[in-house]
Amino acid sequence: MIRVLIADDEPMIRAGIRAVLASDPDLAVVAEAADGHRAVDLVQRHRPEVAVLDIRMPGLGGIEAAAEIRRTAPATGVVMLTTFGEDDYILRALSGGAAGFLIKSGEPEELIAGIRAVADGAAYLSPRVAARVVAHLAAGGAGAAVGRRAAARERTDALTARERDVLALVGSGLSNGRIARRLHLAEGTVKAHVSSILARLGVDNRAAAAVVAHEAGIALPPAEAQ
Known part of the structure; x- marks a missing residue:
C-alpha cells in the first residue's frame, strides 16, 4: 500500500x-x-x-x-x-x-x-x-533554444552508451528496478549508472537529470518506456 x-x-x-x-x-x-x-x-x-x-x-x-x-x-x-x-x-x-x-x-x-x-x-x-x-529554459529565443539543445546533447554524448540508455529511461519516469528489468541489468548496476550520470551531468537529482534527457531529445515517451 x-x-x-x-x-x-x-x-x-x-x-x-x-x-x-x-x-x-x-x-x-x-x-x-x-x-x-x-x-x-x-x-x-x-x-x-x-x-x-x-x-x-x-x-x-x-x-x-x-x-x-x-x-x-x-x-x-x-x-x-x-x-x-x-x-x-x-x-x-x-x-x-x-x-x-x-x-x-x-x-x-x-x-x-x-x-x-x-x-x-x-x-x-x-x-x-x-x-x-524545456520551452522555458529555451525562452531566450530560437538561437538560445538551439544552443541549449546542443549543450544537452553534448552533455549526454559524453556518457557511455549504457548510461545514455539508462538516462533515457530516467527521463521517462522509470525506477531503478524497472530500468534494470527493461535493460536486463542488475538493479545495483543501474543504481551505479544513475550515480555516475548525475555526477557527469553535474545535477543533484533524478528530476534534474530527466530535464536534461528531455532537452537532449533522448527521453522515451512513457508508452515506449514500459
Missing part, C-alpha cells in the same frame, strides 16, 4: 485528487492539508511514501514545504502539482528536491502513474511539464 498526503489550499482540488486515488486499491490517502506548514507537520506524523503538494499555497508554499520534507523526512517522495504559467516555480522546485511534477488539469491516470513512480524511487515529469520546462 502506498500512503499519500495531499496538500492544496482548494478543497475541491483535494477532493478531486482523493477521488482519483480512491480508484486505485494500492493507494491510500492518510492525511490532507490546506497549507505547507500543516503538510510538513502531517508528514512527520504519518510518514507517507508520497506527499502531493500544490506548488503555491498560502503561508509556507509548496516549494518550501517540499524542501523541509526532503530535509526532515527524506523517505517521503514529493510530487508537485502545477498549472500552466508557473515555469519559474517548477525550476525552483527541481533544485529543492521534488521528484515528480504534474499538471493539475492532467489525466487521472497520469496522477496515479506519477505517485507510483515517485513511491518507487523514480523521478516523474508529466510530458506537458517536461515540454514547458
Whole structure:
C-alpha cells in the first residue's frame, strides 16, 4: 500500500485528487492539508511514501514545504502539482528536491502513474511539464533554444552508451528496478549508472537529470518506456 498526503489550499482540488486515488486499491490517502506548514507537520506524523503538494499555497508554499520534507523526512517522495504559467516555480522546485511534477488539469491516470513512480524511487515529469520546462529554459529565443539543445546533447554524448540508455529511461519516469528489468541489468548496476550520470551531468537529482534527457531529445515517451 502506498500512503499519500495531499496538500492544496482548494478543497475541491483535494477532493478531486482523493477521488482519483480512491480508484486505485494500492493507494491510500492518510492525511490532507490546506497549507505547507500543516503538510510538513502531517508528514512527520504519518510518514507517507508520497506527499502531493500544490506548488503555491498560502503561508509556507509548496516549494518550501517540499524542501523541509526532503530535509526532515527524506523517505517521503514529493510530487508537485502545477498549472500552466508557473515555469519559474517548477525550476525552483527541481533544485529543492521534488521528484515528480504534474499538471493539475492532467489525466487521472497520469496522477496515479506519477505517485507510483515517485513511491518507487523514480523521478516523474508529466510530458506537458517536461515540454514547458524545456520551452522555458529555451525562452531566450530560437538561437538560445538551439544552443541549449546542443549543450544537452553534448552533455549526454559524453556518457557511455549504457548510461545514455539508462538516462533515457530516467527521463521517462522509470525506477531503478524497472530500468534494470527493461535493460536486463542488475538493479545495483543501474543504481551505479544513475550515480555516475548525475555526477557527469553535474545535477543533484533524478528530476534534474530527466530535464536534461528531455532537452537532449533522448527521453522515451512513457508508452515506449514500459
